[in-house]
Amino acid sequence: MSTPLAEAQGIVKRYGPTLALADGRLTVLPGQSHALVGRNGAGKSTLVDILTGLRAPDAGTVRFDGEPAPPLADRDAWRRRVACVYQKPTLVPELTVAENLFMSQIHAAGPAGPGLRGGRGPGGRPREEHGVAPRPVCRGFIAWRRLRGRAAELLDTWDIRVDPEARTADLTVEDRQMVEIARSLSFGARFIVLDEPTAQLDNREIERLFGRMRGLQDSGVTFLFISHHLQEVYEVCHTVTVLRDARWIITAPVADLPRAALVEAMAGEAVTAHAHTRDAVPTASPVVLDVRGLTSTAYRDIGLTVRRGEVVGLAGSSGSGKVELAETLAGLRTPTGGSARIEGRRLPFGDVRAALDAGVGCVPRDRHEQGLIPGMTVGDNATLTVLDRLGRFGFVGTDRRRGFAAELIDRLDIHTEGPAQPVSDLSGGNAQKVVMARALASDPRLLVLINPTAGVDVKSKESLLARMDSAGEDGTAVLVVSDELDDLRRCDRVLVLFHGRIAAEHPAGWRDHELIASIEGVDHG
Known part of the structure; x- marks a missing residue:
């Protein structure tokens, strides 16, 4: 067996009274994709922090290529060994790709200086052989032409097809991830941690990402792949390590x-797949949502209804218009034509507050950017939609808010120290439950869920979907957008959007290949 590229043994880490890791272990061999999986709170993030030099373990050892890990303060040495591409991007959106790639190296020493750190490219050959010579950008002043040229060389070396002059904010999610990987490779790191890289990608984008990963592996790059989507582990990884309750399993x-x-x-126990078991919603049940001729640049002439107590799924690729349609109904977008009504009353567009007043609750697609205010508490985040119920004349009763938040915490089974805990301290699954709690707090007539289980663990996913089920059973009309077949299986029917139009409708009990064929535009006759 070859020497492990990265190895952690007997890792223990405490934060005050909290034992974050009791026995963390990981052995990653060169050239592989190694999956690290576990429920939220299992210790994955803590182990990654220790593997990337952000935290020191209280006990245990970390080694790279058989050598002890460098001191925590030697950031350059860590960058040469390992890098992490997080679910939340770390690139500066207003800068170009080239500027992001070399931002930390723009102030390199003069003409004889080291420039890019790390001297080996694909196949272990010196980087100069691949057209990325280790020379600095400049001294004092930025040589923009040289910067762009070096960025193009670096991207070409690793076969990453992104325009170095493009504004980073204009890139797709998958291209931003590849730029972050390229930046890591520029330091010499050949061990890349991918933290939930597919959470915001559709099926086609995921396949492209996996193809790029395989190409980089062939060039000598090794990945630690963290995902809650277990099917992806089987598609792209060679080996898997499981953590549970802060221990290696x-x-x-x-x-x-x-x-x-x-x-x-x-x-820690057998988990069985949930199938659609609810009784069909009667056709006489009142229509809550009535959409007619809704049109925008992302979708055209959409007509659909959702009845009281009905759970309707929206499926499709990223370019299908499904997310844009859901965001329109939640007040986040304005269509160019058509109408929507909630229980017979016109639904206002482009105004979240007005949509909320009309009876729409929403779990947005990205809890980091759209769903939570990280500087506020769990209670504050959970009750933002109902402040008018918790006080008068603009004043919110503290006790009433705390009590209402406590009820939501109990209702959603949010694992927290209480309403006063900062929401930023929660695991991904519990943070998503806070977003769901806020959507349900206003007792909506229509609940719009966009990728409601993205980036959460198995048990949190089941808990969130159970809340979706119970909302329907309580008489709420539910519209759920998801790329996860397990989410859509809970629906009474699934509408498939293809190129902006509703192309198919599948009643409960559909088979996977039937739905996938509709999503991909394949007609099985």
């Missing part, structure tokens, strides 16, 4: 570990 070749066994290792 198992490391095994992916091919030798059936999906049921992997889920059981993560959960």
Whole structure:
């Protein structure tokens, strides 16, 4: 067996009374994609922080290529060994790709200086052989032409097809991820941690990302892949390590570990798939949402209804218009034509407050950017939609808010120290439950859910979907947009958008290949 590229043994980490890791272990061999999985709170983030030099372990060892990890203060040494591409991007959106790639190296020493750190490219050959010579950008003044040229060389070296002069904010999510990977490679790191890289991608984008990963692996790059989507582990990874309750549980070749066994290792118990079991919504049930001729640049002539107590899914690729349609109904966008009514009353567009007043609750697609205010508490975030109910004349009763928030915490089974805990302290699954709690707090007539289980663990996912089920059972009309087949299986019917139009409708009980064929525009006759 070759020397592990990265190895952690016996890692222990405490934060005050909290034991974040009791026995963290990981052995990653060069050239592989190694999955790290576990429920939120299992210790994955803590282990990644220690592997990337952001935290020191209280006990245990970390080694790279058989050598001890560098001192925590030596950031350059860490950058040469490992990098993490986080779910939340770290690029500066208003800068170009080239500026982001070399932002930390713009002030390199003069003409004889080291320039880019790390001297090996694909196949282990010196970087100069691949057209990315280790020379600095400038001294004092930025040589923009040289900066752009070096960026183009770096991207070409690793076969990353992104325009170095493009504004980063204009890139797709997958291209931004590849730019972050290229930036890591420019320092010499050949061990890249990907933290939930597919959470905001559709099926086609995921396949492209996996293809790029395989190409980089062939060039000598090794990945630690963190995902809650277990099917992806089987598609792209060679080996998987499971953490549970802050401890190492198992490391095994992916091919030798059936999906049921992997889920059981993560959960500590057998987890069975949930099928649609609710009774069909009567056709006489009143229509809550009535959409007619709704049109925008993303979708055209949309007509649909959702009845009281009905759960309707929206499926499609990223260019289908499904997310834009849902965001329109939640007040986040304005269409160019058509209408929508909630229980017979016109639904206002382009105004979130007005949509909320009309009876729409929403879980947006990105809890980091749209769903939470990180500087506020759990209670503050959960009750933002109902402040008018908790006080008079603009004043909010503290006790009433705390009590209402406590009820929501109990209702959603949010694992927290209480309403006063900062929401930024919560795991991903519990943070998403706070977003769901806020959407339900106003007792909406229509609940719009956009990727409601993205980036959460198995048990949190089941809890969130159970809340979706119970909302329908309570008489709420539910519209759920998701790329996850498990989410859509809970729906009474699924509408498929293709190139901005509703192309198919599948009643409960559909088979996977039927829905996927509709999403991809394949007609099975």
